[in-house]
Amino acid sequence: MFDTVGARVMTLIAATTLPLAIIASLLAWHSYQQNVGNSAMRTERDTQLAISEITTDLDQTHTLLDMLADGDISSGNALREFALVQTVSQHHYCMLMLTDVSGRPSVVLPPPSTQDAAICSSPELAAPAMSSQTVRTPVVGVDVLKGDRGPLLKFVVPILSSNSVSGYIIAVRTLGWQRSHLPKGDGRLLLGTDNNSRHFLAMPDGTLYSLFPDRPVTAELPRRAFARLKRDIASLSLHDVFTSQGITYAFQNAYGPVSLIVATERTAEESHALNIFLIRVSLIVGLLVLELMAVALGARLFLVDPLEKLALAVADWRKGAAFAPRISHSIPLEIRHLEKAFLRATRRLSKHEQDLEQSARNQDMLIREIHHRVKNNLQVVASLLNLQASRIRSHEAREEFRLVRDRVRALATLHRYLYSESGLSALDVQSFLEELCSILLSANGMNAQTRIRLQLDIEHVLISPDQAVPIALIVTEVVSNALRYAFPENRAGHIVINLHKVVPTDPEKEGLVELKLGDDGIGINAGQATESRTRREGIGMQLIRGFARQINADMTVSNENGTWYTLRFIPERPSLTALAMARKAISHGKDSGV
Template sequence: MHDGELFPVCTNCNWEPPPPELVFRLKEKLEKSDRSVVSFPSMQGGYALGGIAGGADIFVSTQRTPMEADALRAMVFQIAALLFLLAAGLVGVTLAANIVLVWPLRRLTHSVRKWQMEGVFDGRVTRSMPLELQRLGQAFTRATQRLSRHEARLQKAMAHQELLMKEIHHRVKNNLQIVASLLNLQANQIAHPEVKAEFALARDRIRALATLHRTLYAEDTLTSLNMAVFLKDLCEQTFHVAGEADAGRIQLQVESDSFWMDPDQAVPLALIVTEVVTNSIKYAFPDGREGVIHVRLTKNGSLVTLSVGDNGIGCSFDPASGTPGIGLKLIHGFARQLKASLSYSGKEGVLFTLVMHLDKAQNP
C-alpha cells in the first residue's frame, strides 16, 4: 500500500512477509528507475516490485523448487569441474612443455655457457627431447669438438711461434754481443784516439740493441717492452761499459713511468738515450769533476716525453761553431724516425727533450 503496509493477495499460501529492508531497497530502486518493474535476485529465488493503479504496488516473491535447486547445484558443480579440468590441463601442458622443451633448452644453454667459460661442452642429449632439439644438441656437440681441436692446434702453433721468436731474439742478442766484442777488440788495436772513440760509440750502439733483444727475450710478451725495466737496464749497462758504475764520480738517475712500447719505437729511443748518456760521460765532466746524469721518461695519455741531460760544463750547439758531429746527426735522424719534436740546450749542462706519440700501448 502507499503507506508501506503489506497485504497478501492469497488467502492460504503460507506467505511470509519479506524483510522491510528488502522492500525499502526495491521501492528506492523503483523510484529511481524509469521502468515500471524492478527485481532483485537471491540464492533462494527472487523478488520483484511493480506499480499498479491507485498508488499501490505489487510485491512478488519467488522461491526455487527442490528440482531447480538441484539443477542449479549440478550446473555449478559441472562448471567447477570444467574449470578444474581446464586448470589441470593447463598445468599439465605447462609441465609437459617444461619437460619436453624448456628444460632441454635451458640445459643446452647452460652447456653452451659452460663451454664458453671452461671449453667443455656437454649437451646431454636424451631421447625424451624433441627430435629437433636432439639434432641441435648433436650439431653443437660436433661443432664444439671441432672448435676445441682447432683451438688446441692454434695454441700449439702459438706456443711454437713464441718459442721461435724467443730463440730468434736470443740469437740476435748473442750475435750483437759478438759484434760488439769484435768492435771492442778492434778498438784496442787502434792507436788513434778519435778513431778508437768512434769504434767505442759503434760498440755502445750495438750493445743498446742487444739490450733491447735481451729484454724482449726475458719478458712474457715479444711484441712490446716494459720501458721502466728496459730504460734502467740500458742506462746501467752504458755506465758499466764506460767504467763509471763503481767509480762514484758521476751519478746516474733513471726515472720512468711503467708502460709498454712497441720495439719499433723503442729502438730509436734507446739509441738516442745511449748517444746522449755516452757523450755526457765522456765530455760533461772533465778533469775529474763530479756530476749527475738524469734520464726521465714520462707518459701522459698517448704522449711520451723523454728528457736526458746532465749538470756538466755544457756544450755549444751553434751551427756557426762548426759541422755537427755524427752523434747529433744520429739523434736528429732517430727523432725524425719517431716523428717526434726534438729540442736541446747546452747552457748549464746539456739537456735533450724529445716529445712523441705512442703508437701502441699494450698491457700484457
C-alpha cells in the same frame, strides 16, 4: 612473458583447451538459464492466473450488484437479498448496505460473526460517512480503501426507478479472498500453495499485503527488489518481471492503483540445476588448472630443464670447461639431436681454437727466435767492431768505431727486451735502460765505483717496438757523449736519466711522458775545444734530433749546469702478441656468438 618454452607450451595448451571449456561452460549455463527461464515462466503463469481470478471475481461482483439494483429491492427484502449475495460470494463482503436517495442507510448487512474483524477493518470505513445520521449523496463507482489486512473495494450502485435514482446499494469487499471461505476444488486455492511462491497486493505507497487476508504474512522485500517495485509504481508500469538475489518477481497491475506481486523462489529442481552448473564450471576450471599444471610440470621436466642444462653447459664451455650437458635419454629426440649438434660444434670449435693457439704460439716462438738471432748477430757485429777498433792506431778513427760499437750493442740489448712474456709486444723501459747504461759504462771502462756516477729515476712505462729503437739510440748517444766529453781531466760528475708520466694541459695528450737525461759536466760550449770534437758532437746532436722526430717528441736542450735533453712524447699503445691476439679473438667469439 612468453619468451620461455614452458610459457609458450602452456599458452598453446590453453589456446586449444579454452574453446572446449568455454563450450562446456556455455552448455551448462544454457541448462541453468533454461531452469531460470522456467522459474520466470512459472512466476508469470501464477501472476496471470491470479489476475484472471481477480478480474473474473470483480466482473461477477459488478454483475451481481447490477442485478440487485435492477431487481425489485426494498428495505423489506434487502436483508434477505444481501444474505443470499453473501452466501453466493463465499462471504467475501465486509458490508452490504441499502440507502435512500440522500445516502441515509436503511438496511445494513455486517460481515459474518465468524470472520476476523481485522479483515474488514479500515479507518475509512469507520468514518462518519457510514453513520445513520449522515446525509451525503454517495458517489457512484468503485473506490479503493486501505484496510488493515489489505485493500478493500467500495462499490456504489444506483437503484433506478422510472429513470430516476431512488436509492443506492453500497458493497464493501476485499480485493483478495479468504481461503477459509473458498470451496474445495476452487482454482484460487492453488495460488500460493507452492511454498516457493508468494502473492502480494501492493498499495501505491509501497505497502504490501497478502493476497489472502485471512492468511497474513510479513511482507518485506529485499532492498533491490523494493527499489525496483517503487520505480515501477512511480512510472505507472503495468507489467514487469525481474530476478533479484535468486528470487523472481512479477509485477502486474491488479485493479486501479493496486498491483499484484508474485515472488517465486528457486524450486528444488532449479537449485539442483544451479548446483550442477557450479559443479560443472568448477570441474572445468579444476581440470583446466590441473591440465595446465601437468603441462607446466611436463614442460619443465622434458623441455625446460634439458634446454637449461644445454645453456649452462654452453656457458661453462665459454668459460673454458668441456661441453658436457649430461642430458637424460628420456627427453625428446629433437633435444637429444640438438645436444649432439652442440657437442659436435663445440668439439670442432675447441679443436680449431687449439690449432689457432698452437699456431700463434709457434709464431711467437719464431718472433722470439728472430729477436734472439738478431741480438746474437748484432753482438757479433759489435765484437768485430771492437776488434777492428783495437787494431786502429788513429785515436779519432778508433773512437768512431767505438761509437758505432756502442750503438750496435744498444740495438742488441734492445732486441733482448723487445719480446715480453706478458702477452704484449712492448719494451719494459725501466729494466732496459738500467742494463743499457751499465753496458755503456762498462764499455767505456767505468763502473759504479768510479768518479762518474749514474742516477736513474725511471717509472714503469711500456714502449712499443717502433719507439724503442729511437729511444735506445738517443740514450746511447747522450750517455756516450757525456762519458767521453762532459768530464775531462778526471773530473767527477753525474749522468742522470729520468722518465716520468706527466699530467698534460691538453686533454688530447693523455698519457704524456717526459724523458729527461743529461750530465752536470762542462757542457757543449765549454767542451768545443777542437774541430774534431765539434764535428763529432754535431753528428750526435743530429742523430738525437732525428730520433726525437721519429717518436714525435718535443725536445729541448739546455746548457745550464751541464748538458740536458728534455723529450716529451706520447707512448704508442703496445700491440698484443700473436698468442694473446688469438686468445682474445677466441674469447670474443664465444662472448658474442653464444
